[in-house]
Amino acid sequence: MQESLEKNPLRLFSEQKIIFPKRVWGKFRKIKWIIMTCTLFVYYFAPWIRWDRGPQIPNQAILIDMPNRRAYFFFIEIWPQEIYFLTGILIFLAVALFLSTSLVGRAWCGYACPQTVWTDLFVWVERIFQGDRNSRMKLSNAPISFNKIWRKLLTHIAWIVIAILTGGAWVFYFNDAPTLLEQIINFDVPWSVLSWIVVLTFSTYLMAGFAREQVCTYMCPYARFQSAMFDRDTLIISYDEFRGEPRGKHKAGDSWENKGHCINCTECIQVCPMGIDIRKGLQMECIACGLCIDACNKIMKKINLPAGLIRYDTEKNKGRRFRNEKEKKGLLRGRTYSYLSILLILSVAILYMLLNRSILELNVLHDRNPLFVKLSNGQIRNSYDIKILNKSFKSKKYSLSIEGLKNSKIKIQGIESLSSNNLPVVANSVGHYRIFLIADKNKEVRKKVIFNIKELDDEISDTVENIFISGKY
Amino acid sequence: MSEKNNNKEIDKITGQETTGHEWDGLKELNTPAPRWWIWVFIVTVIWSVGYWIVYPSWPTLTGSGYRGGTVGILDWTQYKKLRDNQKEILDIRENYKEFFKATSFDEILKDKKSYTYAVAGGKAAFRDNCATCHGSGAAGAKGYPNLNDDDWLWGGNVEQIYSSIKYGIRSGHDEGKYSEMPEFAEVLNDEQINELAEYILSLNENNNQSSENTLFADNCAACHGNNGEGIQDLGAPNLRDNIWFYSSGDKSSIISQIKKPKHGIMPAWEDRLDDPTIRMLALYIHSLSASQ
Numbered sequence: 006m007q008e009s010l011e012k013n014p015l016r017l018f019s020e021q022k023i024i025f026p027k028r029v030w031g032k033f034r035k036i037k038w039i040i041m042t043c044t045l046f047v048y049y050f051a052p053w054i055r056w057d058r059g060p061q062i063p064n065q066a067i068l069i070d071m072p073n074r075r076a077y078f079f080f081i082e083i084w085p086q087e088i089y090f091l092t093g094i095l096i097f098l099a100v101a102l103f104l105s106t107s108l109v110g111r112a113w114c115g116y117a118c119p120q121t122v123w124t125d126l127f128v129w130v131e132r133i134f135q136g137d138r139n140s141r142m143k144l145s146n147a148p149i150s151f152n153k154i155w156r157k158l159l160t161h162i163a164w165i166v167i168a169i170l171t172g173g174a175w176v177f178y179f180n181d182a183p184t185l186l187e188q189i190i191n192f193d194v195p196w197s198v199l200s201w202i203v204v205l206t207f208s209t210y211l212m213a214g215f216a217r218e219q220v221c222t223y224m225c226p227y228a229r230f231q232s233a234m235f236d237r238d239t240l241i242i243s244y245d246e247f248r249g250e251p252r253g254k255h256k257a258g259d260s261w262e263n264k265g266h267c268i269n270c271t272e273c274i275q276v277c278p279m280g281i282d283i284r285k286g287l288q289m290e291c292i293a294c295g296l297c298i299d300a301c302n303k304i305m306k307k308i309n310l311p312a313g314l315i316r317y318d319t320e321k322n323k324g325r326r327f328r329n330e331k332e333k334k335g336l337l338r339g340r341t342y343s344y345l346s347i348l349l350i351l352s353v354a355i356l357y358m359l360l361n362r363s364i365l366e367l368n369v370l371h372d373r374n375p376l377f378v379k380l381s382n383g384q385i386r387n388s389y390d391i392k393i394l395n396k397s398f399k400s401k402k403y404s405l406s407i408e409g410l411k412n413s414k415i416k417i418q419g420i421e422s423l424s425s426n427n428l429p430v431v432a433n434s435v436g437h438y439r440i441f442l443i444a445d446k447n448k449e450v451r452k453k454v455i456f457n458i459k460e461l462d463d464e465i466s467d468t469v470e471n472i473f474i475s476g477k478y
Numbered sequence: 479m480s481e482k483n484n485n486k487e488i489d490k491i492t493g494q495e496t497t498g499h500e501w502d503g504l505k506e507l508n509t510p511a512p513r514w515w516i517w518v519f520i521v522t523v524i525w526s527v528g529y530w531i532v533y534p535s536w537p538t539l540t541g542s543g544y545r546g547g548t549v550g551i552l553d554w555t556q557y558k559k560l561r562d563n564q565k566e567i568l569d570i571r572e573n574y575k576e577f578f579k580a581t582s583f584d585e586i587l588k589d590k591k592s593y594t595y596a597v598a599g600g601k602a603a604f605r606d607n608c609a610t611c612h613g614s615g616a617a618g619a620k621g622y623p624n625l626n627d628d629d630w631l632w633g634g635n636v637e638q639i640y641s642s643i644k645y646g647i648r649s650g651h652d653e654g655k656y657s658e659m660p661e662f663a664e665v666l667n668d669e670q671i672n673e674l675a676e677y678i679l680s681l682n683e684n685n686n687q688s689s690e691n692t693l694f695a696d697n698c699a700a701c702h703g704n705n706g707e708g709i710q711d712l713g714a715p716n717l718r719d720n721i722w723f724y725s726s727g728d729k730s731s732i733i734s735q736i737k738k739p740k741h742g743i744m745p746a747w748e749d750r751l752d753d754p755t756i757r758m759l760a761l762y763i764h765s766l767s768a769s770q
Contacts, residue, residue: 374615378626381719386626418765419590 021219023145024280026128027138027272031299040116041125049170052177056080059398062433069179075433081359082433084396093355100351102227104344106234108336109317110241114228115294120220123171123213124278127164134160138275164214165206172205218279222290232289237320238335242293244273244284244315247327252284255308266310273297273315283315365403366394367458367467377474384412385475386443393428393436393458400432401460405440408455410473413444427461442473450478574599575754583636586761593761600762603755607747616766621724621742626766629721633710634767640760644753646746647713654746657713662697663737674698675732681706681718682727 054066056079063070068077076083076091083090105112114121135141135156147153176198177185188194194202212220221228235241249267267284274282276297279290283297295317302312322332372388380386395401404426407413415425418439430436442454452473459466487496487505495508529535533550540546574595578586586592605614611622618624623631632642632655645653662671670693677691695704701714708716715723724740725731747756 372615374613375617375624375626378617378624379720380627381629381716381721383720 022280024218024278025138025141025145026278026296027275027300028132029276029296029299029303031296031302033295033299037116037125037294037296041122044117044119044122045126049174052174052182058082059432061431062398063181065181067178068181071179082396084394087362090355090359093351093358097348097351097355100344100347103234104341104348106231107236107239107340107344109293110235110239111228111231111291111293114221114231114292118292120212120225121278121292121294123167123209124217126167127213127217128278130163130167131160134163161214164210168206168209168213169202171209172202172207175205176201218290221279221292228289228292234340235287236338236340238338238340240317240319241287242283242291242295242298242315243287243318243320243323245313245318245323245326246284247323249284249314257308266305266314268304268308270304272300272304276300362396363465363467364396365458365460365465365467366396367456367469368392368394369456369469369471371471371474377476380443383446384443385446385473386441387473388418389440389442389456389471391438391440391456393430393438395430395432395434395436398432401430402462403428403430403436404459404461406457406459407442408457409452410442410444410447410454413442413454416441416443444473447473447475450474450476571599575752578754578757583640583757583761586757587636596758596761597765599755600758600760600765603751603759604762607751608759616763620726621740623723624721625763627721628767629716629719630710630767631708631715631723632713634764636760636764638710639763640756642744643756643759643763644746644748647744648741649743649746651746651748655713657701658741659701659714659739661738666693666697666736671733671736674736675729678706678717678732679729682720 051067052065055064056066056077057064058077063075063077065077066079068075070076074085081090102113131141135144144153144156173189179201180198185194185198188198216224244267246265248265250265251263252265252267252269255261255264255268273284274280274297276299277283278294278296279292281288281290283291298315298317301315305312305314319335321335325332368391370390370392372390376387378386378388391405393403395403405415405428406425407415417423417425417428418441423438425440428436428438452475454471454473456469456471457466458468487498488494489496489505489507492507496505497508499506530548531550532552532554534547534555535550537545537547574592577592578596581592586596604612604616608616612618612625613622616625628634630638632638632647641653642655645651645655647655648657662674666674674691674693674697677694694706698706701709701712702717703709703714706717708714708718720727722731724735747759751759
């Protein structure tokens, strides 16, 4: 123990080894390019989609309107008190992630995660200015020279430009995009927007330019608990050691007798954005991007061996192949069925709630001081603050009525002679009225009353229970 | 595990120096503050000197700054900053005040924006000045009128409320409203007062009754009206309604009020509040009652 420690001193933390992923061509690389283009396109252009909702209401399809406390997503609108929709959608997305992981492993990590997409983009930029893996490594180790400086400088400038565009696109989701763009062009940006751009620019530059695989290995919680969704039927990137081992160099024309198909070219390690050796088996770092499959298949073709030494495979199939049994796909199994059923229940519930979302709500708040007022004719008056939530995109008129009181009369406080059967509320807003409810004195000190609100030219209504106080108690 | 080397003991596992302290075989790693941290600290110390020059900082006995102390070349204080910030609000208020000065109640009642401002401003002024007697909800108490109901001693339209606030009641102000009910203990005997009290109660119980009472007609009707309905110009309360001021609606308290009436005082606010504030108060109180 003592000796081994001295030879190989332990460190509490391992230093970051800079990874220079090699360029690769193939099926999975192609899929990655396509997904990267699509996700970036959606990210940058989604805020520019327009969606007409009516006058005075934002016409941006996707908008989180913080100052007015509204969130819009195409035909969906969410008020702050309906935030549970968001919770539901987040749970749905989480379970969808579980399902995809149990089917095809960490496909999200390898293809669609922003960390992967932006790192991929940054590596691409790196390659444009500094060349592929070997020349990048050489440049990195070379002493400072004019060649090194301008190549590095241009890389970082391009990174920062992308980072600014990334941070700059984010803020469009929270503001009307054309208005904000005009403000940005005129250098008239609110400080809150500017600080978001700065923070996100910096984090993009840091995460995609420098932290890269460290984010997946050390920061991301999902990377840590994804193994809970794995089982022996999950498709993972796997090296076929039965076929590959014993590995070793192989000259063209030599016999493959007693030799594995792995020729130890280390191509799979060189292309890996996580810097791991997939031949060691499934590892925590592996983000399942499939680039090593592309790299290996290319080599296999070159040496005239069948492709698939590294491939998407399940643990069970590997065993079956070893025992010369027939390979089977185990995509549909207990685990995936249960995830699927949760997804189904959730989506039905969320859809049901969204489709039955009420566009009218009434809130009634009884005055506390004074609780009641005795009038000269012996009747009792109570005052209430009422709020009429008009969640539709049209300005509407409502009528308010009371159930459960004898000889009751509603008066609206205000300057115009508003009446209780003609209360206007502007589109997509809350109408606030103070009302006086006058009625005969009740024997019951606290009498339950029902407030009904009804839309004048529609059948939509809402009901709220409150009390009418007739005396001290 | 460790070796002494130039008086520095290096821990094998971490490769880090130890402090040389040892407790039960455990040694503490020497982890000094990082160099960059020290530099940042030194820079902040230097930076702070700039603050002394620019901002008020050092307390002195004779300094010209706030509460004595150095002023700083920027001549900046939190109080000045607050004043500047407040100025924005005060300017908005000033605009409204000017508007209220020049505008009649009728016009304000029709203009939603200024009416809303007046009611809110009146509410704030009410809590500061009126709530002591009338209660924070303006519900009053015995001897202090409830301003929420529809019974008004001196009238409940905005103008009447305004003049009651401005000049007061029995306030000693020249324009103040004044009334005084005589002490009938010296005029009538107990039996007559008892009869009056019963008559007043009967008025109250039966609103449609119109039977005459000579005692009432001779002594009370001049101020309280022929049927006891009260006269607002004289501040004489309505005796037929359900609202009592000094009495609680029972015979003994009515008798004591006839014998030796109590009179409250409402101060004149003309000298204490500016006219726009009084106008806002009048509008606020008017909004409470939902009458007239």
